[in-house]
Amino acid sequence: MPSVLLVGATGLLGPSISRHLKETHPDWPLTVYFRNPEADNYFNTVVKADKIVHGTFEDATKLGDLAAEHEVVINSGSSFDPNVSRAIIDGMKRRKGIEKGTLIHISGGGNFIDGRTDGKFNPTSKVWNDMNEDDIRQINPSMLNGGADRVILDAGNEGSIKTYIVCEALTYGSAPSPFSSLGIGYKLLTGNAISLGYTPYVGDGSAVLSTIHVNDALTFIYKIIDLAVAQKEVTGSAESRWYNIYGERVSWKDLATVLAKTLHSKGVLPDAEPRSVPLEQAGEGEIPKLIAANMLMKGDRAEKLGFKARERSILEHIPEDLASYQF
Ligand SMILES: NC(=O)c1ccc[n+]([C@@H]2O[C@H](COP(=O)([O-])OP(=O)(O)OC[C@H]3O[C@@H](n4cnc5c(N)ncnc54)[C@H](OP(=O)(O)O)[C@@H]3O)[C@@H](O)[C@H]2O)c1
Structure with missing residues (x-):
């Protein structure tokens, strides 16, 4: 064993x-x-x-x-x-x-x-x-x-x-646990928006995230x-x-739009709309590089082993994932 x-x-x-x-x-x-x-x-x-x-x-x-x-x-x-x-x-x-x-x-x-x-x-x-x-x-x-x-x-x-x-x-x-960790992905995105005071996307925000x-x-x-x-x-x-492994690619603008609305409805941000900004105003450290870029991954090997994404889109999930989280 x-x-x-x-x-x-x-x-x-x-x-x-x-x-x-x-x-x-x-x-x-x-x-x-x-x-x-x-x-x-x-x-x-x-x-x-x-x-x-x-x-x-x-x-x-x-x-x-x-x-x-x-x-x-x-x-x-x-x-x-x-x-x-x-x-x-x-x-x-x-x-x-x-x-x-x-x-x-x-x-x-x-x-x-x-x-x-x-x-x-x-x-x-x-x-x-x-x-x-x-x-x-x-x-x-x-x-x-x-x-x-x-x-x-x-x-x-x-x-x-x-x-x-x-x-x-x-x-x-969210995964059942008493520790209420949002995971590093959400922590980076929400932490960045909160410290900026707005939810950014770069340029037209058509770049995609997996x-x-x-x-x-x-x-x-x-x-x-x-x-x-x-x-x-x-x-x-x-x-x-x-x-x-990935399930869906979403544009940064679509993601920022739902995130801004959600953070606003929780009273965390003043604006319910995201903001288009140049790279320099998209946050600190590595985060702007992520938001301004495309992340294109493919998992043919994982799929061959049976990987299949079954859950709903992050765009539907953000409001419920963040609902009970205390910022
Ligand atoms: N979530 C994502 O979007 C994502 C995507 C791709 C890859 N990953 C990677 O997958 C792994 C799991 O992600 P996750 O979202 O589950 O992470 P997470 O929720 O942020 O959990 C990180 C874990 O590491 C512990 N930890 C952090 N710093 C520590 C330190 N200095 N000493 C001891 N323990 C420490 C945390 O403990 P505490 O509870 O004490 O803080 C927690 O148990 C990470 O390596 C992450 O980079 C995550």
Whole structure:
């Protein structure tokens, strides 16, 4: 029975993954790693995790030592920081046992933005397809999640551990959990609008964003966990175990229109309409680059494994997803 370590247990995905694991594989010893001690009760009484360890992503030694004790590590918490992935992999390589350790990592479609800065749809932009290993080989540290992805792909190709990467589009919807995490996608978009005082889109806002509902993402992640545990040995490159999942592409203007209306109706923003702005007025850090660009991903490999998006559009979901959230 594989022992499993879940990193990022209190986020949008983590509570569902942990519950699912204990419901479907009660005999797999599950360790959950998180920093909020108030979450203990939930993981003890609802999830019935076998072990709770408190720690942060910055605590590389603790994370590495823990990874060394488990056969499977699922990282559903940190896709941006390569140091977290390095710590996990260093630990996994130290693991004693006959079988190779298995790392299942959740990455993000932010890697695949096309670099446009004018907010326009570009029909000739590259579409990044998981079935094309050459596309995945191009993933590099200049991409939003590329630093961590590169470390993992290299470790998978080196062959000392088995790696599986599920790369999800911007994720919406809510998953049952007492921690009310909106997920990093919504956190970035709503936080940006609130700090600007308006909901921006760039130029005509025709550039498109790939999105996925959390239920669709979770269904596929569960499939990958089972597949990864069943595959005692892997053949082929680490790139061949990369899966893109998305449900729908929406224009940034349409997204901003619903978001502005929703945030206004909650009394968070003065205007119910979004604002067309140049790149420089679309926010701080990496966010304007995302809003001004097209994110075109395709998941032929994931579809071949049965991935199918079933949930309604993010444009219908935003009001209900944000309804009970206190900003
Ligand atoms: N949501 C999306 O749109 C989306 C799209 C593509 C990829 N992803 C990636 O998928 C993964 C899961 O996303 P998510 O939306 O579920 O994330 P999330 O809701 O923001 O959850 C992040 C998790 O990581 C924990 N965490 C954050 N910083 C930490 C630190 N310094 N030390 C210890 N724990 C820390 C959080 O703990 P606390 O509860 O204590 O804050 C939480 O458990 C992430 O890697 C994300 O980048 C997300």
